[in-house]
């Protein structure tokens with residue numbers, strides 16, 4: 262087990278290349294198992310969630326070959342083996358194995374997913390969708406059992422706008438008999454990316470990226486080649502980093518349209534943000550204004566950027582209110598930021614950030630992926646060295662983090678935890 266060490270106070274300058282989107286990759290890999298022949302996925306991020314999913318595909322008879330950022334998936338000999346335990350709990354997106362395996366084999370047994378602990382993360386809408394398509398779904402000892410004679414298209418209205426449920430129902434429906442209509446669907450760009458892959462495989466999907474998706478079932482899905490869209494959350498994190506410490510930073514290989522809600526908040530704070538074709542140029546300012554921010558479904562401000570953005574707000578001169586309408590308890594980073602000298606009060610779904618205090622390096626723990634990003638942002642802004650444990654969470658979603666930050670001039674490195682630190686983590 263490692264810790265990250267960040268020496269703060271270095272101005273950042275240069276260009277950072279953004280990797281492929283985690284939240285696309287983790288759906289595209291399960292989607293690939295539905296094909297009858299080889300699927301090649303390019304622009305894959307080098308993150309542990311990708312490794313975990315490749316491992317799960319191998320467990321059910323798939324063959325995967327990873328070469329730099331290209332993953333070749335041979336699904337020909339896959340079968341519906343139960344995956345009740347083990348690595349399914351290491352990530353959220355193992356839930357996509359439910360939709361993909363149900364869609365291909367008409368049955369699946371998958372353990373309840375893990376992923377970031379952001380408070381309750383039910384999957385009732387996924388199950389409602391599977392049942393509407395004709396599957397019998399039971400929850401036995403922490404695993405979901407899914408079984409169908411024949412999946413049949415249905416009209417499904419999501420009670421909650423859910424990225425995971427939208428993609429999972431799409432996966433289960435692409436080979437179902439007849440038409441499926443998903444209403445009140447999520448509109449995140451990753452949903453379009455998954456629909457693009459499935460369409461290249463031969464699926465018939467209309468409306469991905471809007472709140473009504475129509476899927477006409479097909480009998481066969483073939484292999485194809487697909488390149489993943491850039492990771493808007495990784496890009497957003499580097500934009501926040503640039504806004505905190507950047508003299509002149511270019512965040513490259515992005516789709517600026519996907520980052521408009523963040524760009525406009527940064528501009529409101531006084532940061533210079535310039536969107537180009539496939540990059541965003543950022544120059545910070547000595548004085549930043551406070552802003553209020555509310556997370557919303559896409560194209561609103563992403564909940565996944567709320568935590569790193571909160572760190573940036575500690576630098577603004579005045580009070581900012583952060584409200585998370587998606588995950589009302591996504592505030593585990595706040596206690597750690599307080600250890601570093603931040604003045605933040607949490608009330609219900611909101612955090613009141615009283616900015617202007619200079620943060621100090623401290624020993625802190627990343628409780629989840631974006632809490633880790635928040636602590637990296639805070640560490641870069643702080644006086645002295647910040648030591649961050651819980652790096653396994655950060656590694657789920659940030660490819661080559663130290664290399665990318667060092668490229669901008671940051672002083673960040675990784676060390677193995679010593680015996681005493683390991684003991685402290687075990688007993689906490």
Ligand SMILES: CC(=O)N[C@H]1[C@@H](OP(=O)(O)OP(=O)(O)OC[C@H]2O[C@@H](n3ccc(=O)[nH]c3=O)[C@H](O)[C@@H]2O)O[C@H](CO)[C@@H](O)[C@@H]1O
Nearest residue numbers: 284353354381382383384385386387421423424425426587
């Ligand atoms: C792997 C992946 O893509 N993860 C993303 C995905 O997570 P995930 O797909 O889990 O998030 P959802 O969009 O499903 O969740 C949105 C809201 O709906 C609620 N809900 C969801 C499903 C359900 O069946 N019932 C229900 O009540 C959730 O508790 C949450 O309050 O979208 C989140 C919201 O943008 C992001 O933070 C995650 O990074």
Ligand SMILES: C=C(OP(=O)(O)O)C(=O)O
Nearest residue numbers: 353354376377565630631
């Ligand atoms: C919440 C996140 O991830 P996951 O849904 O995979 O836990 C995230 O990427 O911020």
